[in-house]
Amino acid sequence: MQPESAETMEMNTESVVVAAAKTAVKDKGRKLIAGIASGVLMLASVVTVGIYWARDTYTIQDEGKTQQVTTWQGTVADALEAANIKLGKYDEVTPKLDAELADGASIRIKRAKEYTVFENDQTVKVWSTAGSLEEVLSTIEDTGRDVSLPASRSSERGELQPLSRNAAKIQVKADGKAVEVEATAADNVATLLEKAKVTASGIDAVVVDKIDGKLQIEVIRVKRGNVVEEKELPFETQVKETDQLFKGEERVVAEGAKGLEKTTYYRHTRGDKVLVNKEISKVVAKAPQTRVIEKGTKERPKVEAPQQSANPNQPAPAPVATGDVWAALAQCESGGNPATNTGNGYYGMYQFSLPTWRAVGGSGLPSENSAAEQTLRAQILQQRAGWGQWPHCARQLGLL
Structure with a gap:
C-alpha cells in the first residue's frame, strides 16, 4: 500500500481537530476545547x-540532459x-529498473539508435547505444557477424556521430585511390x-568498415540515368554472275x-554492380551496306601452239587460234x-609501234597493211x- 501524501495527511488532521472541538463543547466547555485543539494541531505538524x-x-x-526529481523512496x-x-x-x-534508490542517487539513461548495416549484400536494421560508429561496428562484430555501416552525411552537425572516441589514422577510399588521414575524437565522416x-x-x-581491426571509409559511386550503347551491324555479301568476265574472274x-545500332538503357549502378538495367529504346542509326561481287561466266578462248619449222631459218607458221581470239584482241586494242592511226605512235588493229612492226618483218606502216598481214605479224610477235x-587487253581476255 502506497503512503499517503502530505496533503492528504494534513486534511485528515484537520478533521480530527474539528471533531475533537465539537466533542469538547458538549462535554467540558470552551477551555477544554482550546486545550484539545492545540494538542491536535501540534500532532498534525509533527506528522506533516x-x-x-x-x-x-x-x-x-x-x-x-540532467534533471532532478523528488519522490517517495522506491526503485529506478x-x-x-x-x-x-x-x-x-x-x-x-x-x-537497473528494479534497483532500490537512496537519497541523492544518480540514474543514467543511454538511448539506442537505429542503424542500417550491410550484411551479406543485404541491408539489416540494428539498434545500438554505442557512442561512436567504431563502437557500433565492434559491438556487432563481437557477435561474429561481418557487417559494414552506411554513414550519415547529414548537413546538421548535431546529427553526425563521431567515428571514433580516440585519435587514429583512418583510410579513405574513393575512385580506386586510398588516402590516409588523421582522425580526432571530434571527427565524423563528413569532416x-x-x-x-x-x-x-x-x-x-559512404560506408564505414573495419578491415583487419582498422577503420576505413569507402565512397562507392552511385550512378542513375540513361546510357547509350553502340553496336556494329555486319554487312551481307551478294554474289552476281556476269558474262562480262571470264570464268574464274571476279x-x-x-x-x-x-551499320550502327544504338540502344538506350536506364541504368542504376553501385560501384561495379549493376542494380537496374532496363532497355528503353533501340534504333538503327546507320543501315549496313551490302557488298556486291560479280563472278564471270564467259568461256576463255583457246589458242593452239604453232608447229615448229624443220628449218630454223624459216619463220614459224602462224599460230592457230580458236574462239576468234585475234578478233577479240583487235577489238579490244583498236575497235x-x-x-x-591516232597519232600516238601506235598503228593498226593490234597497235604496233614501228620498231616492233619492223622487228617481226613488217614493212611500211601497220595501218597501211591488210588485216590478214597485221594478224600474221601479231601472231609472230606473240610466239616470240x-x-x-x-x-x-590480254588480261581482260584472260590470256594472262
Whole structure:
C-alpha cells in the first residue's frame, strides 16, 4: 500500500481537530476545547514534517540532459515514472529498473539508435547505444557477424556521430585511390572526407568498415540515368554472275559497309554492380551496306601452239587460234579497225609501234597493211614475246 501524501495527511488532521472541538463543547466547555485543539494541531505538524522528510531527490541524466526529481523512496522505475520519462525497447538504464534508490542517487539513461548495416549484400536494421560508429561496428562484430555501416552525411552537425572516441589514422577510399588521414575524437565522416579531399554526391554510398581491426571509409559511386550503347551491324555479301568476265574472274562492284545500332538503357549502378538495367529504346542509326561481287561466266578462248619449222631459218607458221581470239584482241586494242592511226605512235588493229612492226618483218606502216598481214605479224610477235605485248587487253581476255 502506497503512503499517503502530505496533503492528504494534513486534511485528515484537520478533521480530527474539528471533531475533537465539537466533542469538547458538549462535554467540558470552551477551555477544554482550546486545550484539545492545540494538542491536535501540534500532532498534525509533527506528522506533516515527518512525511516531507520521507521523500528523496534523485538526479537523472538522459542523453546529455540532467534533471532532478523528488519522490517517495522506491526503485529506478518509480523515479522515472515520477519524472514522466519513457524508455524505448533498446534503451539502457543504470542502475537497473528494479534497483532500490537512496537519497541523492544518480540514474543514467543511454538511448539506442537505429542503424542500417550491410550484411551479406543485404541491408539489416540494428539498434545500438554505442557512442561512436567504431563502437557500433565492434559491438556487432563481437557477435561474429561481418557487417559494414552506411554513414550519415547529414548537413546538421548535431546529427553526425563521431567515428571514433580516440585519435587514429583512418583510410579513405574513393575512385580506386586510398588516402590516409588523421582522425580526432571530434571527427565524423563528413569532416574526414573533407580532410581526404574526397567529394561524395548526394546519392553516393559512404560506408564505414573495419578491415583487419582498422577503420576505413569507402565512397562507392552511385550512378542513375540513361546510357547509350553502340553496336556494329555486319554487312551481307551478294554474289552476281556476269558474262562480262571470264570464268574464274571476279570484281567488287560495291564495297560493303558496317551499320550502327544504338540502344538506350536506364541504368542504376553501385560501384561495379549493376542494380537496374532496363532497355528503353533501340534504333538503327546507320543501315549496313551490302557488298556486291560479280563472278564471270564467259568461256576463255583457246589458242593452239604453232608447229615448229624443220628449218630454223624459216619463220614459224602462224599460230592457230580458236574462239576468234585475234578478233577479240583487235577489238579490244583498236575497235577492230586495221587503219587505226591516232597519232600516238601506235598503228593498226593490234597497235604496233614501228620498231616492233619492223622487228617481226613488217614493212611500211601497220595501218597501211591488210588485216590478214597485221594478224600474221601479231601472231609472230606473240610466239616470240607472249601475250604480255598487249598487257591490258590480254588480261581482260584472260590470256594472262
